[in-house]
Amino acid sequence: MPTPPYRQIAAELRHRITTGELAPGDRVPSENAIVSEYGVAAETARKALGVLAAEGLTEARRGSGTRVRAFRPILRRGTKRLAQSGWGEGRSIWEFDLDGRPLRADRVTVEPDAPSPAHVAVALGLAVGDPVCIRDRRYLVDDEPVMLATSYLPTALVVGSPITQPDTGPGGTYARLAELGCAPVHFREVVRSRMPLPEEAEALALGVGTPVVLIVRYAYAAEGLPVEVNEMVLDASRYLMEWEFPA
Amino acid sequence: MPTPPYRQIAAELRHRITTGELAPGDRVPSENAIVSEYGVAAETARKALGVLAAEGLTEARRGSGTRVRAFRPILRRGTKRLAQSGWGEGRSIWEFDLDGRPLRADRVTVEPDAPSPAHVAVALGLAVGDPVCIRDRRYLVDDEPVMLATSYLPTALVVGSPITQPDTGPGGTYARLAELGCAPVHFREVVRSRMPLPEEAEALALGVGTPVVLIVRYAYAAEGLPVEVNEMVLDASRYLMEWEFPA
DNA sequence: TAGTGGTCTAGACCACGAA
DNA sequence: TCGTGGTCTAGACCACTAA
Numbered sequence: 001m002p003t004p005p006y007r008q009i010a011a012e013l014r015h016r017i018t019t020g021e022l023a024p025g026d027r028v029p030s031e032n033a034i035v036s037e038y039g040v041a042a043e044t045a046r047k048a049l050g051v052l053a054a055e056g057l058t059e060a061r062r063g064s065g066t067r068v069r070a071f072r073p074i075l076r077r078g079t080k081r082l083a084q085s086g087w088g089e090g091r092s093i094w095e096f097d098l099d100g101r102p103l104r105a106d107r108v109t110v111e112p113d114a115p116s117p118a119h120v121a122v123a124l125g126l127a128v129g130d131p132v133c134i135r136d137r138r139y140l141v142d143d144e145p146v147m148l149a150t151s152y153l154p155t156a157l158v159v160g161s162p163i164t165q166p167d168t169g170p171g172g173t174y175a176r177l178a179e180l181g182c183a184p185v186h187f188r189e190v191v192r193s194r195m196p197l198p199e200e201a202e203a204l205a206l207g208v209g210t211p212v213v214l215i216v217r218y219a220y221a222a223e224g225l226p227v228e229v230n231e232m233v234l235d236a237s238r239y240l241m242e243w244e245f246p247a
Numbered sequence: 248m249p250t251p252p253y254r255q256i257a258a259e260l261r262h263r264i265t266t267g268e269l270a271p272g273d274r275v276p277s278e279n280a281i282v283s284e285y286g287v288a289a290e291t292a293r294k295a296l297g298v299l300a301a302e303g304l305t306e307a308r309r310g311s312g313t314r315v316r317a318f319r320p321i322l323r324r325g326t327k328r329l330a331q332s333g334w335g336e337g338r339s340i341w342e343f344d345l346d347g348r349p350l351r352a353d354r355v356t357v358e359p360d361a362p363s364p365a366h367v368a369v370a371l372g373l374a375v376g377d378p379v380c381i382r383d384r385r386y387l388v389d390d391e392p393v394m395l396a397t398s399y400l401p402t403a404l405v406v407g408s409p410i411t412q413p414d415t416g417p418g419g420t421y422a423r424l425a426e427l428g429c430a431p432v433h434f435r436e437v438v439r440s441r442m443p444l445p446e447e448a449e450a451l452a453l454g455v456g457t458p459v460v461l462i463v464r465y466a467y468a469a470e471g472l473p474v475e476v477n478e479m480v481l482d483a484s485r486y487l488m489e490w491e492f493p494a
Numbered sequence: 495t496a497g498t499g500g501t502c503t504a505g506a507c508c509a510c511g512a513a
Numbered sequence: 514t515c516g517t518g519g520t521c522t523a524g525a526c527c528a529c530t531a532a
Contacts, residue, residue: 004520011445018444030498041522046499054301054455056442062499063530073439079492174494188491192320193440193458193483195303197265198258208301211440211458211483236440236458243490244435245326251501277517288503293518309518310511 005040009048017057017068024070028058056209056237069207071237074101074141078189078243106138106145112164113155120152123218123229131155133164135173138203141238145204148233157182157227173228174219182227184219189243191215193236204235211236252287256295264304264315271317275305303456303484316454318484321348321388325436325490353385353392359411360402367399370465370476378402380411382420385450388485392451395480404429404474420475421466429474431466436490438462440483451482458483 003011013029016022029037034045049066052058060066116124116132124132135151151173153163162169163176174184196204196212204212213236219228234241250258260276263269276284281292296313299305307313363371363379371379382398398420400410409416410423421431443451443459451459460483466475481488 006520014445032497042524044521047520049499054442055444060499061530062528063497065498065530071441078490183494185494186491187494188489191438191460191488191490192486193460194318195301195456195458197302198261209442211442213438213440213460239439241438242435243325243438243492244433245490245492247430247432247434253501279516289505291502294501296518307518308511309509310516312511312517 005038006044006047007051009034009038009040009045010051013048013052014055014057017052022068024068026068028052028066028068030065053207054209056207056211059207069237073238073240074146076234076239076241078187078241079245101141103139103141103147104143106140108135108137108166110135110164110166112159116152120229124152124154124226126154133158135163144238146235146238148200148203150231152229152231153177153227177219177221177227182221182225184227185222186220186224188218188220189215190218191241196233200233204233206235207237213239213241215241252285253291253294254298256281256285256287256292257298260295260299261302261304264299269315271315273315275299275313275315277312300454301456303454303458306454316484320485320487321393323481323486323488325434325488326492348388350386350388350394351390353387355382355384355413357382357411357413359406363399367476371399371401371473373401380405382410391485393482393485395447395450397478399476399478400424400474424466424468424474429468429472431474432469433467433471435465435467436462437465438488443480447480451480453482454484460486460488462488 013022017028022028028049031042031045031049034040034048035042038045049058049060053060053066057069058066059069111134113131114134115129116126118128120126120132121128121130126132131154133153133155135153137149138145139147139149153173157180158164158176161176161180163173168176171178177183191213193211193213196206196210200206200212201210206212213234215232215234217228217230217232218226219230221227260269264275269275275296278289278292278296281287281295282289285292296305296307300307300313304316305313306316358381360378361381362376363373365375367373367379368375368377373379378401380400380402382400384396385392386394386396400420404427405411405423408423408427410420415423418425424430438460440458440460443453443457447453447459448457453459460481462479462481464475464477464479465473466477468474
């Protein structure tokens with residue numbers, strides 16, 4: 001079982017990328033170039049390039065060409081409050097953009113009184129179908145979509161507050177929850193990663209070979225009362241996530 | 248620009264998977280079945296199935312068939328110490344196996360006195376090339392590989408201790424660091440996700456369409472002294488990660 | 495308009511698994 | 514042995530981009 005040609009070609013090109021011979025933005029050999037250089041059929045050349053694309057290393061554009069992709073993430077700090085200096089903050093093995101640029105919200109929809117899905121009801125301590133307020137939006141940085149988010153809050157808790165409006169006002173949802181006497185005091189974030197569904201790929205304008213990171217944040221008020229479930233879908237090629245905690 | 252046939256076929260099959268009509272473990276229509284059912288060429292049928300595989304929804308095995316994949320993660324608690332009851336622990340929108348099964352180490356190698364790579368040197372507050380102890384291993388659950396890990400510790404700190412041996416003894420590296428007067432008191436974890444490199448896919452026996460999660464853990468002793476950098480590579484289809492923190 | 499990537503076909507041969 | 518997925522070819526047509 002020798003390595004098939006398309007994998008050998010992919011390996012050669014990958015080597016040129018990982019060693020930096022082909023830098024981000026550089027054009028990778030075209031299908032035609034591979035056909036003539038390696039003496040293979042067009043479909044075989046395509047398949048070789050397809051391997052790199054599926055690995056997230058390259059991005060093809062019809063009419064233009066195939067280019068090496070860059071990883072230019074923004075930093076998401078999970079535990080902002082603990083991030084005092086002294087812990088080598090900012091020192092990472094990866095380069096990242098400072099999170100100075102604002103997240104702009106987009107496609108904001110609010111359903112103040114929707115039946116709770118089963119998995120949300122359990123997390124919020126409700127019965128399945130109990131009313132919840134569902135806040136849906138997309139976040140953009142430099143007009144490029146980077147994250148989708150869907151929040152669920154008990155309708156019984158937030159009815160009548162700006163939380164049921166598209167604009168929650170200064171300080172956002174958590175400030176309003178505090179005014180309602182339910183300020184979050186504890187957070188739990190559960191994270192996984194997978195390849196995107198077509199809708200997610202479309203909404204985030206993901207290139208092929210780009211996974212998404214799913215973060216589900218559970219916010220608790222005093223006495224362990226759950227007040228919010230926030231399901232986030234992040235473009236994995238745009239995010240670096242950080243959590244800090246004591247031993 | 249109508250949707251090409253192979254995408255339409257993929258969408259139909261995907262729908263049957265996401266609705267549960269095709270459950271994890273079930274066989275998906277074979278290439279031949281798709282050819283005769285949709286009246287397309289074999290390569291087109293292959294491409295349709297390839298879409299689902301790239302999305303991580305299915306897994307093909309030569310001679311056998313293509314089956315729907317399952318997501319059976321194990322839970323990794325980042326902040327174990329904070330995990331007191333009352334915060335709805337264990338209540339997640341995803342099912343997961345309890346982390347009662349032990350992680351077994353595999354392919355353990357130790358280099359007690361290696362030159363530090365640039366990115367590690369910066370994080371550890373060393374000069375590039377200063378000696379570090381590099382501990383490399385693979386972790387398995389039920390004899391299946393789930394994570395790769397590479398630790399870097401300053402050689403000047405750990406020379407002569409069991410940390411430079413394959414077996415670090417009871418309590419592991421952190422217990423030994425404590426005995427050296429450098430007990431970690433603070434952790435920082437930086438996370439990203441991407442598609443695996445071929446070596447990673449091989450070492451973790453990853454199916455196509457399976458991303459990896461990269462966690463870099465920085466451990467600090469008192470006064471912010473960095474004592475360890477641990478680069479982990481997790482099979483995204485086997486892990487759920489959790490972090491908890493106060494507001 | 496020339497070059498690029500995207501889709502599709504019809505046919506071939508191979509490697510592997512299960513019956 | 515037969516059905517499965519994996520690879521490859523030679524050729525065709527299309528859609529898009531840039532010069």
